[in-house]
Amino acid sequence: MKNNHSIETKCVQGGYTPGNGEPRQVPIIQSTTYKYATSEDMGKLFDLEASGYFYSRLQNPTCDTVAAKICELEGGSAAMLLSSGQAASFFSVFNIASCGDHVVSSSAVYGGTYNLFAVTMKKMGIEFTFVDPDCSDEELNAAFRPNTKAVFGETIANPALTVLDIERFAKAAHAHGVPLIIDNTFATPVNCRPIEFGADIVTHSTTKYMDGHGSAVGGCIVDSGNFDWMAHKDKFPGLCTPDDSYHGITYAEKFGKEGAFIYKATAQLMRDFGCCQSPQSAYLLNLGLESLHVRMERHCLNAQKVAEFLEAHEKIAWVNYPGLKTNKYYSLTQKYMPNGTCGVVSFGVKGGRAAAEKFMKALKIAAIETHVADARSCCLHPASATHRQMNDEELLAAGVSSDLVRFSCGIENYRDLINDINQALETI
Ligand SMILES: *Cc1c(COP(=O)(O)O)cnc(C)c1O
DSSP: OOOOOOHHHHHHHTTOOOOTTSOSSOOOOOOSBOOOSOHHHHHHHHTTSSOOOSBTTTOOHHHHHHHHHHHHHHTOSEEEEESOHHHHHHHHHHTTOOTTOEEEEESOOOHHHHHIIIIIHHHTTOEEEEEOTTOOHHHHHHTOOTTEEEEEEESBOTTTOOBOOHHHHHHHHHHTTOOEEEEOTTTHHHHOOGGGGTOSEEEEETTTTTTOSSOOOOEEEEEOSOOOGGGGTTTOHHHHSOBGGGTTBOHHHHSHHHHHHHHHIIIIIIHHHOOOOOHHHHHHHHHHHHTHHHHHHHHHHHHHHHHHHHHTOTTEEEEEOTTSTTSTTHHHHHHHOTTOOOSEEEEEETTHHHHHHHHHHHOSSSEEOSOOSOSSOEEEOGGGTTTTTSOHHHHHHTTOOTTEEEEEOOSSOHHHHHHHHHHHHHTO
16 A cells, blocks of 8 residues: 555554454454455465455465565565565565576675575575675675575674665666665665665565564565566566466566565465465564564664763774764765664673674673664674684684674663673673
């Protein structure tokens, strides 16, 4: 549903408008199947001739309602929920690239995404070229090949906190006739809407800020509806030629550029891989989304205060937060996220790995967790956790030094967070 509501109102009310006497809160449709009167009715659903539900692996009303809200938040044309952010990243690429194809990706991506691309999808015959997000236009253009099918990057990279020049990457992708896929997990649509800057597909790990309470793993893909698949027919046979596994449907013809991507990802990939989100998780996700705009403001305020405190502290070697005026990405931040970036600050403790570990152990409010973007503050040493599969060279390319502490500011009082950090720094 397109409307002129502000992002705050969309967070609270988007996706679901109950009719007279219907539940005010999004109902949890905890049903795997749906009843029909005749086989003919059901046949039409299988042929995608009629829209309706028949099996919750493909679609579920609760999940669709929540996907519709995220679609509104991002300003897209269609969206789907998935079981995790990893599933969203995988589907977003695999929906348009297959064995023998090539993808250009920013090197500053989430560790799990790097592994998915560089190891697992490589085994499937899809090759990735990783480019520095700050590379020159020449370097970026040189990464493309005739068989390139997409460009992938993160608005704010986890955990490197590099800010992607989305417009520049979109321009390069479009000049080569391929879409730009943006993982917008860290910024959330409250702080940045990549589609407004030329991104074609937006993905999320909803596990992070969108859920925001550490309660449900989930993912989402939003299509802008802007990419003209048929104009690049030869590159995207999966969308532009009949799908023999689905009664000869040509997605881009039948559903247009607004619906083709999500229809194909649902009818084909979700059918075959089954990475669906549960309606219970979608309900929890929606509760999170209702306060996303309020929480993001506090996450960003807390991170700004913590980053400024750390920057002035003698035991801190360096601080990386895109909201700091001294940050390398501050001008990109002003362009893409003028109202705030995210709640994650990374920094190095003087004394390297050992000092970082001692510091983290002494924290009382922030817990050590493989998680970010939670209402409760938490921290992690990526080199020994999420990124431990990488060697030092790969770590450097991903923007993760071995002394890096990733601190995810929750929505507690920032004075308490600073006092806690201060006392922990005194122990080293
Ligand atoms: C966590 C994360 C993912 C993976 O999401 P899961 O829900 O954990 O599968 C992908 N991208 C980014 C930026 C993330 O932070």
